[in-house]
Amino acid sequence: MTGDVLIRGEGWAGRITLNRPKALNALTWEMARAIESALREWAADDAVALVIIDAAGERAFCAGGDIAELYRRGRAGEFAYGQRFWAEEYRLNRLIAHYDKPYVALMDGIVMGGGVGLAAHGGHRIVTERSMVAMPECGIGLVPDVGGSLILATAPGRLGEYLGTTGFRMGPADAILAGFADVYVPSERLADLVARLVETGDPAVIDAFAGMPPEGELAGRRGAIDALFGAPSAAAIVAALEADGGEFAETALKAIRRGSPISVAATLAIVRAVRGDPTIENALSREYRFTFRSQEQGDFLEGIRAAVIDKDRQPRWSVARIEDLSRERVDAILAPLGDNELIWEERA
Numbered sequence: 001m002t003g004d005v006l007i008r009g010e011g012w013a014g015r016i017t018l019n020r021p022k023a024l025n026a027l028t029w030e031m032a033r034a035i036e037s038a039l040r041e042w043a044a045d046d047a048v049a050l051v052i053i054d055a056a057g058e059r060a061f062c063a064g065g066d067i068a069e070l071y072r073r074g075r076a077g078e079f080a081y082g083q084r085f086w087a088e089e090y091r092l093n094r095l096i097a098h099y100d101k102p103y104v105a106l107m108d109g110i111v112m113g114g115g116v117g118l119a120a121h122g123g124h125r126i127v128t129e130r131s132m133v134a135m136p137e138c139g140i141g142l143v144p145d146v147g148g149s150l151i152l153a154t155a156p157g158r159l160g161e162y163l164g165t166t167g168f169r170m171g172p173a174d175a176i177l178a179g180f181a182d183v184y185v186p187s188e189r190l191a192d193l194v195a196r197l198v199e200t201g202d203p204a205v206i207d208a209f210a211g212m213p214p215e216g217e218l219a220g221r222r223g224a225i226d227a228l229f230g231a232p233s234a235a236a237i238v239a240a241l242e243a244d245g246g247e248f249a250e251t252a253l254k255a256i257r258r259g260s261p262i263s264v265a266a267t268l269a270i271v272r273a274v275r276g277d278p279t280i281e282n283a284l285s286r287e288y289r290f291t292f293r294s295q296e297q298g299d300f301l302e303g304i305r306a307a308v309i310d311k312d313r314q315p316r317w318s319v320a321r322i323e324d325l326s327r328e329r330v331d332a333i334l335a336p337l338g339d340n341e342l343i344w345e346e347r348a
Contacts, residue, residue, distance in 0.1 A: 005031045006056075007038045012049040012201025013194075014042040018118075021057030026066040027114040029085050035118070036092045043100060049201030050102035052194060053118060058130065058187070061107050062115030065089070067140070071304040074295040086145070086291045087342055089114065090284040093147045094344060097121035097280040102203040106194075107131050107175075108187055117146025120180045121280065124203050127172035128187040129214060133180050136167030138259030141303030141315070143267045143290045150283035153274040155179050157222055158229035160275070164267045165234070166255035173216030184213035224248055234265040234322050260299035260315070261322040265330045266290050281344070286334065288342040293333050 006017040016035055018025035035053075042048040055061045065085075073081040096103060096118070103122035111119060111133045119125055120133075127133070135144035135152070144152060144164045152160030155178045162168065163178060175181040183206060185193060193209045218225070228244060231237045234256075241253040256264055270290070274283045294300035299317050306315035319325045 004028060005034050007034060009048065011198035012047075013198045014038060014045075014048040014051045015198075016051065016053040018053075018055040018062055021055070021059065023066070024060035024063035024110055025055045025057070025115070026063055027089075027118065028066045028069075029088065032085075032089050032092050036088075036095060039092075039095055039099065048101065050104060050197060050203055051099070052104045052106070052197055053122075054106040054108070054190075054194070058109060060110035060115070061105075061131075062112075062118055063110045064113030064115060067304055068308060070295075071301060071309060074301050079295045082295055083292050083340075086288060088346070089117065089146060090288060090342060091344060091346070093117040093121055094280050094284060097147065099123075104197060104203055104206070106190055107133065107181060108190060111175075111180075113137060113148075114146055116148050116151070116180065120151055121147055124183075124206060125181040126183055126185050126190075126193075126206065127175050127181040127213070128185060128190065129172065130187055131172045131175060131181070132169050133171075133175040134167050134169040135164060136169075138165060138256075138263040138267055139167055139303065140307050141260040141263055141299030141301070141317070142294055143263055143270060143287060145284075145287040145291055147280050147283050147287070149267075149270045149274045149287055150278060150280055151179050152271045153283070154278050157226040159218060159222070159225060160271045161229040161237070161268060162225045162252065164271055165229075165237070165259065165264050166252050167259070168218075168255070170218070171216050172213035174218040176213065177216060177218050183207075183210045185209045186211055221248060228252070234261070234268050235325075237268070238322050256322070260303060260317045261319045261325045262298055262317075262329060262333065263303075264322060265325055266334055269330060269334060285342050289334050289337055292337055292340060297333050 070082045104124040105119035105122045108128045135148045152164045172184045196205045241249040270286045
């Protein structure tokens with residue numbers, strides 16, 4: 001089998017393997033379409049008892065979407081390309097969240113952005129000692145999307161605000177605590193686990209392979225995170241971090257300052273709005289309002305330039321500081337899209 005995503009049946013399992021290890025298994029539009037097609041076919045196939053999604057190589061499950069083409073098209077003013085990509089990707093995320101058959105995601109290695117969308121909405125989400133899970137989209141002028149705002153909104157306390165605005169990189173214990181994963185399995189046991197899943201078609205066998213993950217960081221930070229990230233606005237959170245002055249507060253403040261101010265403020269608004277109505281549809285719809293406008297009205301193209309194209313790591317955000325960002329601009333980029341709102345069946 002060849003290709004960027006390997007799709008096949010094995011025993012009782014429908015198997016999906018992301019196959020771009022040199023690109024950290026970054027998700028392309030074509031890969032997303034192939035995965036959606038397979039899932040829809042398997043949903044009606046009695047010979048498929050469960051789905052297993054994993055990735056080639058040991059470095060990454062999926063480090064996010066393949067954004068170089070989005071940048072090229074966006075720079076040429078072809079905003080519709082990105083808008084269609086995000087719409088189709090988000091429909092795939094919703095399909096996974098509502099999938100009727102057990103969906104087992106092996107989140108081994110780096111899991112960021114689009115990788116979260118492929119894995120973290122499934123019913124059985126497995127992390128290993130190599131897992132590093134994050135939603136660092138504010139650093140490229142985007143917001144945590146692919147339904148990630150739902151996971152952030154339902155995380156304990158104010159972890160959602162913290163993880164979304166700082167892009168903190170979670171190890172396995174932290175990913176489980178925050179609701180991005182369910183169970184820890186040592187990487188050396190994954191092959192045997194897959195073999196048992198293929199043989200039995202029963203996700204209950206996962207329990208026999210599970211173990212205790214290495215200690216994380218978030219549990220011990222809960223008090224500080226809840227106190228500092230409960231402020232009513234992004235500017236107020238920044239002020240609270242500056243007033244605190246401790247080591248943790250300074251580290252978090254630096255992480256927030258690296259992100260696009262409009263992305264940070266919009267992330268906070270989306271997470272809190274989704275918390276009031278925690279459904280995958282609400283999360284994806286609100287995220288899409290931002291991403292739909294992100295190339296033209298946000299900092300997405302500049303963020304990609306600085307991080308991926310020129311790699312100078314010196315983005316020139318449209319607003320230099322969160323304190324200088326107007327509420328009106330945040331409201332505008334998150335406003336309903338009218339006829340362009342995200343729908344769940346592709347328009348003809």
